[in-house]
Amino acid sequence: MTQARNQATRLSTRQSIAVGITLFSMFFGAGNLILPSLMALQAGTSAIPAAAGFLVAGIGLPIMGIIAVALVGTARELAGRVHPTFSLVFVTAIYLSIGPCLAIPRTSSTAFEMLIPLLPAGMPVGVAQAAFSVAFFALAFVLALRPTTLTRLLGRITGPTLIVLIVAVVGSAIIDPAGTPQAPLAPFDNAPAIQGFLSGYQTMDLLASLTFGLVIAENIRGLGVTDDKGLTREISRAGVVTGVLMGLVYCGLAFVGATFGSVMPNATNGAAILTASATMHFGVAGTVVVAAIYLLACLNVCIGLISCCGTYFAETFGAQSDDPSSHALGRVPYAAWAAAFAAFSCALSNFGLDAILAFSVPLLGALYPISIVLVIMGMAHCACDSAPRIWPWVTGVVAVLSVAGALRDAIAPGLSLPSDLLPLADIGLGWVLPAIVAAVIGMAVSRNKA
Template sequence: MNIQRKELLVTSFALFSLFFGAGNLLLPPLLGYNAGDDWFWVAIGFMITAVVIPIIGILAHARLQGTLYDFGKKVSPTFSLIYCVLIYIISVAIPSPRTAAATHEIAIHPAFGTSPLLTSAIYFALVLVFVLNRSKILNLIGKFLTPFIVLMLLAVIGIGLFSSEFTTGISQFEAPLVSGILEGYQTFDAIGAVVVGAVIIVSLNFKNMEVEQYSSKRTLIRKSGFIAGFGLFIIYAGLIAVGAYYSSEISINAELSNDMQRANLLRDISIKSLGEFGNTVLSILISLACFTTAVGIIAGASDYFKGLFNNSQTVFVVTAIFGCILGVVVGQLNFNSIIMVAIPVLLFIYPITIVLILLNVLPEKFSTSLIFRAVVLVTFVFSIPDVIGFLNPSEGLAELTSYIPFAKHSLGWVVPAFLTFFITFLVKPKKKSVE
């Protein structure tokens, strides 16, 4: 079956929009601002965890064409079940409410002065409406919301770069590449890949998409992933560059919380790019970008728990309602508070998610059950010091981890995981040939 151009564009735009949320818009400008003349290296690091790994995750979905459960089932059914439940609880409890917090702080409160409770309540009521009409998610987001988001982003970036003086400050990062990698964690895009990728798979199963064959779906998802990834790359690089080149023109109050620094910087860039109209543009942009991501997260979680209970539509509705209620409660926290809660969680779950994504796109001979189990176990073990070091740093732990490559950058799991992969592949039992 030939893939129609319309289906490809709609799916690509929907995928981009489901990825692009609060952190994706707020994090890059301040990252570039602080990176100064090292903004290019910071951008490269950011792309690794915020673009490359997530798009590989979409390619894995294109190959598996199942649910999130399929990502970890080679480790063990029990592990995969626990992993899935953790991922969806984390997604519903942190990045989803974070979109409401960002919308309130940047778009709603400055204009109307309303309470975060009112904003979150209206916000997640609308999210629930969209999720309960999930068969229309791809078309609604892909045809209407995303093109508008992309056009506004390109306007801010293009005009901003064109009108800047192209001078940067001095970098505040000792290791720009690593700083970019770790900041990319905060976008939740690797987790988003395994969550919203499942939303795309389920949505494509509806008859109105007219995509039935495995090979056709795989081609459609892969092409859409590359197009969405290219769009994310352009937007992220542009936002980081704009933040770097405006560092000599815009001053941010270092005493403010990080979330307010991010919000004020992005607002100042929008005003310098589009005049006072930039405030309105930014408010609309934040609201739409956050909203589409929240819809994808809640829909993905609802789909998963629906599948656990014999495709019960009642479970789907109950999960969606629970996710939205939790969003209202947590969404009243400020953006920076949610990020601080997220860091130790990400240091634990992100490495496991990354290795599962990478292993699932490899050929079968490189991704046996033995390799899955060994690599995931080692990744888990070597991620523990990163989490403990963030929650309770001590000299003893620092001395112990000093022997682990990249441990001081919270990437101590990387080398052990790769070594385990190669060693396990080399020493795995050979299958006896059948004559």
């Protein structure tokens, strides 16, 4: 009887590792490959503190997000503690950001960046990119209609192959460094750890974790763990496995980027750095292999994101919604949503990877602070639920500050805002102190109304 009870509340070591690798595979996409090397190149001799900050944002926050969602149920339930309308708007914004507005176009742009060195001499890059993106998204859309078989196949092949490739690229860079780190470039010449933390926003993994948590929890329940404490423990164990794998990969890619400081000081994205490193050490074969792996990995991620976003919008606003009031956009079926997202992403991807990454900064600057405070409160949801006014007070204050700052950065970067006078505002964390004050006010208001 005791043995059966233990089996129902705890996974075996092998099962825990399998769940951790599954979670790693869900997170690790194109952005995770291209960002660490560029960050380290720009940070130069300050790459170590910058990488430490990046690891906190790129690993610590997403794992906390997974746990927070598992504790409360779903992302909609987590955000719903603020207000139902806020929940709908915020979760929809997350799906748009990890979908057609940023992450989906980035898959095509990243894959194409890896193909540029293989283009015939004299071919116009703009024409080649347009043709590639049309073919890429047409294939992704068709496969997203029935993604299960292909996604399973790509997951078994591209994941292990990609890890082997990264080991080869990093190993060759360690054995034969391409160059040496240079003096830090702006903004890493000031508070590099904080700038590394802010760079970690662009992985978008915290936002993704708010949608992945439920999936991982359901997988663990399917393995026999059903009690809340056991579920939280196993999610945490899976998070440790994921964190270790992500940390090793990020540190390796950062090493490659740092040693390219004297070789490509003006590089603007990590895809070019990794291509140059593979080509330098393995010749044309390295370029071909890198391009093929990125193409498969990006296609796999693109299929999953189109499917994920199409399903959410069909269930929330379209034909699969159970709420008649949500049919303002019509009873649009899943296939139509998927086609619309593929077409929009195709058009956006032709602006290029650099433009997409630049556009992502203000959008993620608006969403990330809100997500961070929601995750922190979700981790402490018992205490926060006992003082329910904390949820709208903290989230509302942070939302106002982060959205105002993001709009300023996108429209009028030189404009001064009153929030610029807040402590830590000069390093992008001006919302921290107001969030703490709002929590105190929310607690006091809750007690007065009790």
